[in-house]
Amino acid sequence: MRRKKALFICNPMYGYYKNIILELELHGWNVDYCNDKPTENSFFKGMMKIKKSLLKPLVKKYFDKLISEIKEKNYDLVFITNCKVFTTEMIKQMRNIQKSARFVLYMWDSLKLYPDNIDLIPLFDDAYSFDLEDCEKIDGLKFLPLFYCRGFEKVGQMLEEDVKYDIASVCTAHPNRYKIMRVLFPKLEANGVRIFSYMYLNKLQYLYNRVRVPEFKGVKSNEFKFIPLSEKENLEVLKRSNNVFDIPHINQSGLTMRTIETLGARRKMITTNVDIKKYDFYNENNIFVMDEWNLEEIEDFINRKYEPIDDEVYRKYSVSNWLDTIINDEDNKYLASKIG
Missing domain, CATH: 3.40.50.2000 (Glycogen Phosphorylase B;)
Structure with missing residues (x-):
């Protein structure tokens, strides 16, 4: 049986991405990983919060390189966390290349901090957030708390x-x-x-x-x-x-x-x-x-x-259970009694 293939785009900070990749592999997936931004340079990360617009040329160059690397591949899943730098046009372009893939977004920051991401949500097959208030206010955003590794x-x-x-x-x-x-x-x-x-x-x-x-x-x-x-x-x-x-x-x-x-x-x-x-x-x-x-x-x-x-x-709050929901889009079991 062919192992399913995932493209996983995530911030490397604190090493959470390694734990998620391990869990994907334990669930039977082959995983290609890439950073969610061009560099981990302190200047870039600082400018992301101070003047993001100045970084557009660098982000465009990075995205074009990513597209060239994935255009000949066929993914079953494209899984992106936060999506801090990619625009709606970039996600549309990626979807056009990976037509058979299921696209999933997970927000582990509030949309108050990244309001531009509200426009991204309709472009994904499934979108999740750890923030209950965001999920209650925004159509198409499902509640899924964070996890422990x-x-x-x-x-x-x-x-x-x-x-x-x-x-x-x-x-x-x-x-x-x-x-x-x-x-x-x-x-x-x-x-x-x-x-x-x-x-x-x-x-x-x-x-x-x-x-x-x-x-x-x-x-x-x-x-x-x-x-x-x-x-x-x-x-x-x-x-x-x-x-x-x-x-x-x-x-x-x-x-x-x-x-x-x-x-x-x-x-x-x-x-x-x-x-x-x-x-x-x-x-x-x-x-x-x-x-x-x-x-x-x-x-x-x-x-x-x-x-x-x-x-x-x-x-219920383990990374394995969290990933089960991401992969399988299970019914939301986090909103029963007292969110549980």
Whole structure:
């Protein structure tokens, strides 16, 4: 029997694409992969957020090269995450070349951050998003939460014998996150709470933020890291942590990747996202929703024991189950009781 063939277009940051490719292969697919943008150069990524229009010639050259590489191939699936740089005309051109392929889009960022992508949705056979609010507002967009990879599942099977941190925080330094963390963390540390904090920021974005973003006025470069943690490094931090701290982007309602990874690692979480209470894995013993900076409540939560959740609910958020939905376009099983 012929193995089905997929073209997978995805951002390589944090290595999620490797886990998705592995799962596709385990599901019996041959996979061709390409980056969702021409380069991982810091300048390019910074300009994507500051002045995207200046990058059009480079994007066009990159897309033309991609078209020349795939025009003689026949794919069963073209699977694109986020689609940050390709235009509607480019997707139409790709569809014209791959007429027999099923085209699938998955958004793991909010459409408030990438509003141009709203016009892309009708061009795909199926389009999904992690953001429930986007799915409720936009026709043709199906709700599908993010996933945890197999490495986090392994962490979840480990005994917490060598705990080094009471709270682990690994994130991109968005303004709302930085504003809260720069005040809250020193107060917790003054009370003896052990915190691992790793705030990543693109260098060009850092320079822009210092000048243009009020929350970053007066910041120092040593407050940030300019290289993101690898998945392996992140897993090592989780192994020695009891709780994970997470603040979603102010323009997103969907649960972050960090949230689902915390679920996979069977760790407790402190978050500001009240929408987490809608999900079937929510347990107030494991998840503290911080609406005020009440240090005593946070410290009390940190000392609680993790309470195991139902195994069927746990498995539902695995990368394998996530990919089953992408491949097979299963009925949406994420919107029953409490989204589960």
